[in-house]
Amino acid sequence: MLSGNNLFDFIFQCFFQGVLFAQLIYVALNLYHHHERKDYFFYLLYLVTSMLYFLYKTIMLYQFGWKYGAYPFPHNGLNYILANVMHLTYLKFAEHFINTKEKYPQIQRGVNLALRIILLFIFLNVFSLIFSRSLLPAAVQYAYSALLGIISLVLIGQMYRKRNRLINYIVTGGTAYTIGAVLSLVVAVLHVKGILPKFEHSLILTELGVLLEVLCFTAGLSYKSLLTEKDRHAAEETLFRQIQENQKLNARLETIKAKITNELQDEMGATLTGISIYSDIGEKYNQVQNKQGVSAIFEQIGQSARKMVNEVHDTIWMIQPQHNESAQMWQKAYQAAADAVLGKNIKLHFTIAEYAEKVPLDLELRKNIYLLIKECVANAIKHAGCQNIWINYRVKQPTLILTIRDDGKGFDPDIMSSGTGLVNLKKRVRHCRGDLGIQSDATGSEFYFEFKVEELPSSFS
Numbered sequence: 001m002l003s004g005n006n007l008f009d010f011i012f013q014c015f016f017q018g019v020l021f022a023q024l025i026y027v028a029l030n031l032y033h034h035h036e037r038k039d040y041f042f043y044l045l046y047l048v049t050s051m052l053y054f055l056y057k058t059i060m061l062y063q064f065g066w067k068y069g070a071y072p073f074p075h076n077g078l079n080y081i082l083a084n085v086m087h088l089t090y091l092k093f094a095e096h097f098i099n100t101k102e103k104y105p106q107i108q109r110g111v112n113l114a115l116r117i118i119l120l121f122i123f124l125n126v127f128s129l130i131f132s133r134s135l136l137p138a139a140v141q142y143a144y145s146a147l148l149g150i151i152s153l154v155l156i157g158q159m160y161r162k163r164n165r166l167i168n169y170i171v172t173g174g175t176a177y178t179i180g181a182v183l184s185l186v187v188a189v190l191h192v193k194g195i196l197p198k199f200e201h202s203l204i205l206t207e208l209g210v211l212l213e214v215l216c217f218t219a220g221l222s223y224k225s226l227l228t229e230k231d232r233h234a235a236e237e238t239l240f241r242q243i244q245e246n247q248k249l250n251a252r253l254e255t256i257k258a259k260i261t262n263e264l265q266d267e268m269g270a271t272l273t274g275i276s277i278y279s280d281i282g283e284k285y286n287q288v289q290n291k292q293g294v295s296a297i298f299e300q301i302g303q304s305a306r307k308m309v310n311e312v313h314d315t316i317w318m319i320q321p322q323h324n325e326s327a328q329m330w331q332k333a334y335q336a337a338a339d340a341v342l343g344k345n346i347k348l349h350f351t352i353a354e355y356a357e358k359v360p361l362d363l364e365l366r367k368n369i370y371l372l373i374k375e376c377v378a379n380a381i382k383h384a385g386c387q388n389i390w391i392n393y394r395v396k397q398p399t400l401i402l403t404i405r406d407d408g409k410g411f412d413p414d415i416m417s418s419g420t421g422l423v424n425l426k427k428r429v430r431h432c433r434g435d436l437g438i439q440s441d442a443t444g445s446e447f448y449f450e451f452k453v454e455e456l457p458s459s460f461s
Contacts, residue, residue, distance in 0.1 A: 013058060016207045020051050023214050030221075042093035043217065049089055050210060053082040057203050077129045080141075081122055087148070088118045090177075094170050097220070104162065110155045117148060152178065166227070169220030173213035180209015253363065259431075260367060264312065271308040275301050311371070329366045330357045330393070333373045337391060340377050346389060353394035361400075365451060368428040369402060375424060376404040376447055384408025384445060398452055405446040413438045 024047045031040040056079050091114055095101070100108040121136075121144050128136050135141065156175060159167045184205040278301045285293035334350050341348050361369070373391060380389050386408030393402050413422075422438075429436040429449060437448035 012204060012207070013054075016054065016211065017051065019211060019214065020047055020054075023047055023218075024051070026218075037096075039093055039096040042089050042096060046086060046089040046093055049082060049086045053079070053086055054203070054207060054210075056082060077125060077135045080135060081125055081129075084118055084122050084125075088115065088122070090174070091115055091118070094174065097224070098159075098167055098170060104158075107155060107158050110151060110158065114148065114151045114155070117144070117151070166220060166224055169216045169223065173216030173220070176212035176216065177206075177209040180206045180212070184209075257363070260364065268308060268312070271304050274304055278304070326359060326361045326366060327357045329361070329370055333370050336370075336374050337377045337389070340374070340381060341389065344381055346381065346387060349388060349390040351390070351392045353392075356393055356395045356400075359395055359400065359453065361453070365432050365453075368432050369449075369451075372402070372425060372428055372447075372449060373404065380404075380406040380408060380445070383411070386444065400451045400453060402449040402451075403446060404449075405444060407444040410440040410442050410445050413440055 024044065027040055027044045027047060031037065031044055034040060091111055095108070095111050098104065098107075100111055125135050128134060136144075152174075156171055159171050184203060187205060278297050282294050282297035282301075285291075285297060330352060337348055337350060377389060377391075380386055384406045386406035388407045390403070390405045392405075393400070395401070425447070426436060432451055434449055434451040437450075439446045439448070
């Protein structure tokens with residue numbers, strides 16, 4: 001028949017081991033469902049070690065045991081080693097639960113130091129038990145405990161200062177376990193010294209600390225699951241917004257492509273109609289044997305055809321996915337202008353402000369800016385009689401500014417406003433919802449193009 005104290009201790013031990021076993025099953029199931037979570041794995045090891053440790057202490061308390069050869073069982077050394085394995089697995093659990101490697105490198109350094117010290121003393125005690133059948137000297141054990149205690153206090157202080165709710169669960173649980181273990185040790189010493197002769201169950205204090213730690217772990221796990229769920233929802237919302245933005249972008253791109261296709265069809269239709277008319281006129285010139293007229297008509301047909309071929313080629317180049325960067329368009333524009341002035345005794349000055357070429361431009365704007373440059377350069381070469389052409393591109397938030405200037409003989413914008421070249425320029429600017437300014441006198445001509453961009457990066461101010 002158990003006495004009152006022993007009955008209470010027996011009931012508490014059954015309750016305590018039951019709680020640990022239930023927590024063990026709970027963590028094992030979570031580890032099965034979240035096999036990539038290392039914090040579950042190390043907490044599972046911590047629970048297994050804790051159950052073995054407290055069962056071992058119970059066996060020692062009730063003085064059960066036997067001998068295996070010259071080695072008595074239970075042996076106090078194995079009890080001490082199990083306690084250190086508990087510390088080791090709990091530290092590894094906390095490391096992965098908080099993710100100190102990525103989030104808190106300073107704390108991680110302290111954790112690494114504590115882990116090395118624990119591993120070293122486990123190894124030294126195992127070595128000592130094998131060869132001398134006893135633990136390391138008491139002075140070494142006390143020094144180890146004091147050092148580990150100091151490191152633990154520093155780590156707890158560092159984690160507490162982070163003011164992080166998730167960390168606070170670990171700090172509270174670890175502190176409860178530490179306080180329980182220290183009180184248990186103090187009470188055991190007082191019992192041995194005769195100060196507390198009736199208190200024989202100091203281990204209960206350590207077990208109470210472990211129970212509080214288990215409660216903190218469960219609360220922390222619930223909170224971490226809540227954070228994970230919130231992160232998942234946030235990631236899903238971000239993905240959904242990205243999908244919507246991509247759909248809008250694709251719709252915008254399809255609209256632009258359809259618009260460019262229609263423009264190209266109109267240009268081709270107009271060009272082919274013009275060629276057809278020129279052919280009829282050429283036929284009439286041929287009938288009256290007007291060789292000069294026939295030659296002029298052939299030249300006009302050739303120019304129209306070449307212009308159409310170049311525009312088709314440029315449009316195809318622009319819509320290819322590998323050429324969707326603004327910088328590539330500016331390189332092509334520079335090369336086209338340089339090729340146009342080659343051998344014409346005209347000097348090209350092509351300037352792009354720093355970083356401006358990296359400003360993202362949609363397909364329609366890239367195409368029309370490129371063609372504006374080609375047409376302005378071609379007109380300057382053909383009509384201006386200039387020696388220099390300046391092309392300048394810059395950003396003045398929230399607009400893009402392109403200026404094309406020459407030092408030729410100039411023209412009267414009012415008289416030339418109905419010309420085919422200016423009509424094309426105005427049409428392209430209008431398609432891009434931009435503004436066009438023209439200045440021209442005897443010292444040269446300047447075309448000023450301004451385009452608004454809805455989402456201009458803040459760095460371009």
